Structure formats: C-alpha cells, structure tokens
Amino acid sequence: QVQLVESGGGLVQAGGSLRLSCAASGRTFSSYTMGWFRQAPGKEREFVAAISWSGSITVYADSVKGRFTISRDNAKNTVYLQMNSLKPEDTAVYYCAADTKPWRGSYYYTRPSSLYGMDYWGKGTLVTVSS
Numbered sequence: 001q002v003q004l005v006e007s008g009g010g011l012v013q014a015g016g017s018l019r020l021s022c023a024a025s026g027r028t029f030s031s032y033t034m035g036w037f038r039q040a041p042g043k044e045r046e047f048v049a050a051i052s053w054s055g056s057i058t059v060y061a062d063s064v065k066g067r068f069t070i071s072r073d074n075a076k077n078t079v080y081l082q083m084n085s086l087k088p089e090d091t092a093v094y095y096c097a098a099d100t101k102p103w104r105g106s107y108y109y110t111r112p113s114s115l116y117g118m119d120y121w122g123k124g125t126l127v128t129v130s131s
Contacts, residue, residue, distance in 0.1 A: 001025075001026070002024055002025060002026045002028075002029070002032075002098055002119075002120040003024070003025040003026070003120075004022055004023070004024050004025075004096045004097070004098060004120055004121065004122035005022065005023045005024075005122055005123075006020060006021070006022050006094065006095065006096050006122045006123070006124060006125040007020070007021050007022075007023070007125060008020040008021050008125060009093075009094060009125030009126045009127045010126075010127070010128070011128045011129075011130065012086055012127070012128070012129055012130070013129070013130050014086060014087055014088055014129055014130065014131050015085060015086065016086050016129075017082070017083060017084045017085075017086065018083045018086065018127060019080060019081070019082050019083070020036070020080065020081040020083065020094055020096075020125060020127070021078055021079075021080055022034070022036075022078065022079045022080075022081075022096030022122060023076075023077060023078050024077045024078070024079070024096075024098065025077070026077070028100075029074065029077040029098075030053060030074035030077075031053050031100075032053060032098045032099060032100055033050060033051070033052055033053060033098070033099040033101070033102075033103050033104070033109075034050065034051050034070075034072060034079040034096065034097070034098055034099070035047065035048070035049065035050040035051075035096070035097045035098075035099065035109060035114070035118060036048040036049045036050075036070060036079075036081045036094060036095070036096060036097070037094070037095045037097055037115055037118075038090075038092035038093065038094045038095065038127075039092055039093050039095070039124075040089075040091060040092040041092075043092075044112070045095070045115055046061065046112065046115075047061050047109060047110055047111075047112070047114055047115065048060070048061055048064055048068065048081070048094070049061065049064065049068055049070035049081060050070065050099075050106075050109040050114075051070045051071065051072055051079065052103045053074075053102075053103070055071065055072050055074075057103060057106070058070050059106035059109050059110060061110060063089075064083075064090075067083065067084050067085045067086075068081060068082065068083050068084070069081070069082040069084075070082075079096060081094065083127070086127075086129045087129060088129045088130065088131045089129075090127060090129050091127060091128050091129050092126075092127060093124040093125065093126050093127075094124060094125050094126075094127055095121055095122055095123075095124045096121070096122040097115070097118035097119075097120065097121050097122070098118065098119055098120040098121075099117060099118050099119060100119045100120075101117070101119075104117070
C-alpha cells in the first residue's frame with residue numbers, strides 16, 4: 001500500500017508562484033511513474049503533469065506547459081510541482097497520483113482517461129489564484 005500526502009497549496013495572486021510537494025510512503029516509490037492532476041469546482045479531474053521513475057521523462061498538459069515543472073527526489077520519496085505565472089484558471093484542488101506500471105508513453109498520460117490508470121491517490125491540496 002502506498003500513501004501520498006500533498007502539501008504546499010494556498011492562496012496566491014495571479015502571476016505568482018507556488019511549489020507543491022507530494023510525500024510518498026513505501027520502498028518502491030522510485031519505481032513508480034508519478035503524476036499531478038487537478039479538479040476545479042464543477043469540472044472533471046484533469047491531467048497536469050507526469051514524470052517517469054527516473055525523472056528523465058516528463059510530460060505536461062498544454063494548459064500548463066512552460067509554466068509548471070514536475071520533478072522528483074527518489075531519495076526523499078517526494079515529487080514536486082513548481083507552478084509559476086499562475087492564472088485564476090489554475091484554481092483547483094491538486095492531486096498527486098502514482099502509477100505502478102512502467103512508463104506508458106507521453107500520449108497516454110495526456111489523455112483524459114489516464115486518471116483511471118493511476119493506482120494510488122492523495123487527498124489533494126487546494127490552490128486558489130486570485131485575479
């Protein structure tokens with residue numbers, strides 16, 4: 001069993017930055033693909049970013065490309081999401097997720113159905129961007 005705990009959310013003005021962290025329990029964290037998803041009020045949960053087990057491959061949703069950066073520190077069992085140039089439309093609950101299968105390819109994770117393939121989820125952290 002893997003437990004994921006997100007932190008770092010909060011209220012920020014448009015144009016500002018936040019860094020989210022996701023701490024994972026379990027010895028096999030370093031073998032998992034990790035992802036960030038978000039869910040805005042009244043909307044479906046959507047893919048934000050994913051990173052391969054080694055950190056050598058990353059993929060982003062078009063809406064965050066160039067503004068967000070996903071990274072991981074396997075020694076600390078932690079994955080991060082650096083969010084810059086935040087916009088009001090980035091307001092959402094952000095969820096960390098783990099995929100225990102090997103990297104499935106960038107196209108897989110950017111599809112809406114990718115969230116159904118994630119095996120473990122955190123409880124989320126709220127990010128609010130004011131205009």
